[in-house]
Amino acid sequence: MSVKLAGELQSGNVIIVENSPVVVLKAQYNKSGRNAAVVKLRLKNLMTGRISEPIYKADEKLEGVMLEKKPCTYSYYAPPAHVFVDEEFNQYEIDAETLGDIEKFLTPDMTDVCEVTFYEGRPISVVLPKTIIREIEYTEPVARGDTSGKITKSAILKDTKHELQVSAFVEIGDKIEIDTETGEFKRRCT
Amino acid sequence: MIGNVELTIDRWDIFCAVVDNFGDIGTCWRLARQLVTEHEASVRLWVDNLESFVVLCPQAVVDVAAQVIESIEIRHWTPDFPDVDAADVVIEAFGCTIPDNYVAKMAWRDPAPVWINLEYLSAEAWVEDCHLARSPLSRLPLSKTFFFPGFTASTGGLLCEQGLLAERAAFDQDEADAFLRRLGVPLATAELRVSMFCYDNPALGKLLTEWNSGPSPIRVLVSPGAATRQAADWFGNHLQPGTVLTRNSLTVQALPFLSQSDYDRLLWSCDVNFVRGEDSFVRAQWAQQPFVWQIYPQSADTHLVKLDAFLTRFLGETTEMPAVRNCWHAWNGAGDIRAAWSDFAANRRRIQQHGKVWASQLDRTGNLADNLVRLVRGN
Numbered sequence: 001m002s003v004k005l006a007g008e009l010q011s012g013n014v015i016i017v018e019n020s021p022v023v024v025l026k027a028q029y030n031k032s033g034r035n036a037a038v039v040k041l042r043l044k045n046l047m048t049g050r051i052s053e054p055i056y057k058a059d060e061k062l063e064g065v066m067l068e069k070k071p072c073t074y075s076y077y078a079p080p081a082h083v084f085v086d087e088e089f090n091q092y093e094i095d096a097e098t099l100g101d102i103e104k105f106l107t108p109d110m111t112d113v114c115e116v117t118f119y120e121g122r123p124i125s126v127v128l129p130k131t132i133i134r135e136i137e138y139t140e141p142v143a144r145g146d147t148s149g150k151i152t153k154s155a156i157l158k159d160t161k162h163e164l165q166v167s168a169f170v171e172i173g174d175k176i177e178i179d180t181e182t183g184e185f186k187r188r189c190t
Numbered sequence: 191m192i193g194n195v196e197l198t199i200d201r202w203d204i205f206c207a208v209v210d211n212f213g214d215i216g217t218c219w220r221l222a223r224q225l226v227t228e229h230e231a232s233v234r235l236w237v238d239n240l241e242s243f244v245v246l247c248p249q250a251v252v253d254v255a256a257q258v259i260e261s262i263e264i265r266h267w268t269p270d271f272p273d274v275d276a277a278d279v280v281i282e283a284f285g286c287t288i289p290d291n292y293v294a295k296m297a298w299r300d301p302a303p304v305w306i307n308l309e310y311l312s313a314e315a316w317v318e319d320c321h322l323a324r325s326p327l328s329r330l331p332l333s334k335t336f337f338f339p340g341f342t343a344s345t346g347g348l349l350c351e352q353g354l355l356a357e358r359a360a361f362d363q364d365e366a367d368a369f370l371r372r373l374g375v376p377l378a379t380a381e382l383r384v385s386m387f388c389y390d391n392p393a394l395g396k397l398l399t400e401w402n403s404g405p406s407p408i409r410v411l412v413s414p415g416a417a418t419r420q421a422a423d424w425f426g427n428h429l430q431p432g433t434v435l436t437r438n439s440l441t442v443q444a445l446p447f448l449s450q451s452d453y454d455r456l457l458w459s460c461d462v463n464f465v466r467g468e469d470s471f472v473r474a475q476w477a478q479q480p481f482v483w484q485i486y487p488q489s490a491d492t493h494l495v496k497l498d499a500f501l502t503r504f505l506g507e508t509t510e511m512p513a514v515r516n517c518w519h520a521w522n523g524a525g526d527i528r529a530a531w532s533d534f535a536a537n538r539r540r541i542q543q544h545g546k547v548w549a550s551q552l553d554r555t556g557n558l559a560d561n562l563v564r565l566v567r568g569n
Contacts, residue, residue, distance in 0.1 A: 015328065016328040016329065017326050017327075017328060018326045018327070018328075018331075018333075019328075019329060030314070030316050030320070031488060031492040032285070032309055032310045032312065033284065033309070033310025033311070033312065033468070033486060033488075034209055034284070034310065034486060034488070035488050035489050035492075036284070036285045036310070038309070038320060038336070040316075040319070040320060040323070052324075053323065054323060054324050054325050054326055055320050055323040055324075055325055055336050056325050057285045057307070057325075059285075059287075060325070062327075062328050063328035063329060
């Protein structure tokens with residue numbers, strides 16, 4: 001068990017609160033009196049997704065969590081869960097709620113190596129590589145002339161049917177790079 | 191009501207770690223007495239420094255583990271904390287850390303005790319956002335509730351005994367004269383009477399110099415500690431309770447340590463009160479006399495932010511009283527206290543009127559002990 005002082009917590013830290021793992025989404029410090037401080041935290045329960053906003057004395061000791069992380073690849077969808085496989089071919093079922101925003105980028109043939117985080121052997125989050133490549137299934141053609149990329153249009157990704165904004169010069173069948181942190185189009189692959 | 195506790199006569203444990211001076215224990219002692227006398231609570235007050243407590247409460251004994259004073263059980267909080275049952279309501283005052291073995295006892299109770307972290311007083315806006323916020327522990331089935339004193343209805347309010355304002359209103363010139371006579375203060379009507387309770391403050395020497403050379407007589411009643419020591423340094427003379435030193439327009443009279451009740455009467459009897467920290471600062475507001483606050487100094491000048499937060503609440507939108515702002519800033523190291531004092535003194539009557547309106551406004555937000563009991567008992 002590691003001990004974390006509330007005053008040292010930062011976004012992304014995982015601690016135990018009320019016997020549940022919670023990730024720190026935001027930490028805001030205020031000096032109270034006699035140089036004491038209080039910390040207001042915004043926490044997300046990793047088991048339930050519930051958001052809470054407790055406050056702590058800066059010197060309050062909380063239990064930190066050492067999380068296990070493994071590289072995994074996406075395997076298939078077995079409703080209601082998606083199945084990921086690690087390097088030793090262990091399979092992990094992860095539901096859509098846990099996947100959050102990345103579900104829209106999961107395709108059956110993807111080879112991207114994802115980072116799966118485990119708490120007590122249970123997968124609690126999946127992070128895609130910062131950049132992924134996906135194929136455009138449909139987008140409207142645009143009039144020739146503007147190739148600057150400043151004008152955007154809607155496009156639909158193959159398999160997932162996820163819609164996003166791409167540069168006007170992108171065409172059906174093109175492969176594009178996507179920033180998974182923002183979910184935005186980066187560029188067309190050559 | 192927090193949790194499942196439904197109580198009328200309940201047992202309270204108040205934990206007080208004395209950091210320095212008398213603010214922590216002064217506030218806890220005041221709260222304990224109010225809970226007992228006004229809310230029929232059974233209170234055990236744990237104090238780690240009985241020497242400080244004895245100064246406030248002379249009938250207490252220093253080297254006793256447990257004693258009962260004014261129906262409050264006073265316990266000496268030592269490192270080898272005894273094996274005692276947890277109370278129904280547990281107050282950790284000003285972020286002190288409750289002993290682990292006591293917390294373990296709290297965790298065993300069903301229902302769990304109501305655990306309150308009574309915080310420092312601040313007028314800053316963030317306090318409203320944090321008042322009554324939960325603070326759950328990692329593993330134990332316990333959660334504290336942060337309780338912030340404050341100046342608005344969205345905070346816990348200020349300590350104010352029932353009947354205090356009525357007593358204050360009824361305190362007339364005859365009572366003031368009798369009180370001052372008891373302290374050995376002569377009743378010279380031409381003198382401006384000032385009470386002085388402060389931390390070490392470089393501005394005090396400058397102010398004494400200003401008063402010394404001023405056109406009107408001023409009597410400064412200095413409290414024991416930093417105020418007396420600095421006044422003695424300025425005179426280059428020894429000062430002890432009862433000593434009176436005079437130079438030109440300035441007379442300084444050293445007071446003994448007064449009880450909380452007598453200190454209130456001192457504030458009511460003086461024309462201007464210099465106060466510090468938290469407890470005397472609150473009492474000065476209930477006294478409704480012009481006052482100047484020295485805030486507890488903090489690192490990175492955080493205290494100046496807190497000072498301005500209070501000034502903004504205290505003065506509201508009015509820009510008509512720069513005298514208050516300037517004098518308070520100067521007293522806290524940001525300005526020329528000699529010039530600021532002249533302006534403050536010249537506006538004394540208006541400041542006093544404003545203080546009466548302010549106290550009435552504070553009274554309407556409800557007092558801290560009542561708010562605390564209401565929270566715990568759910569009524």
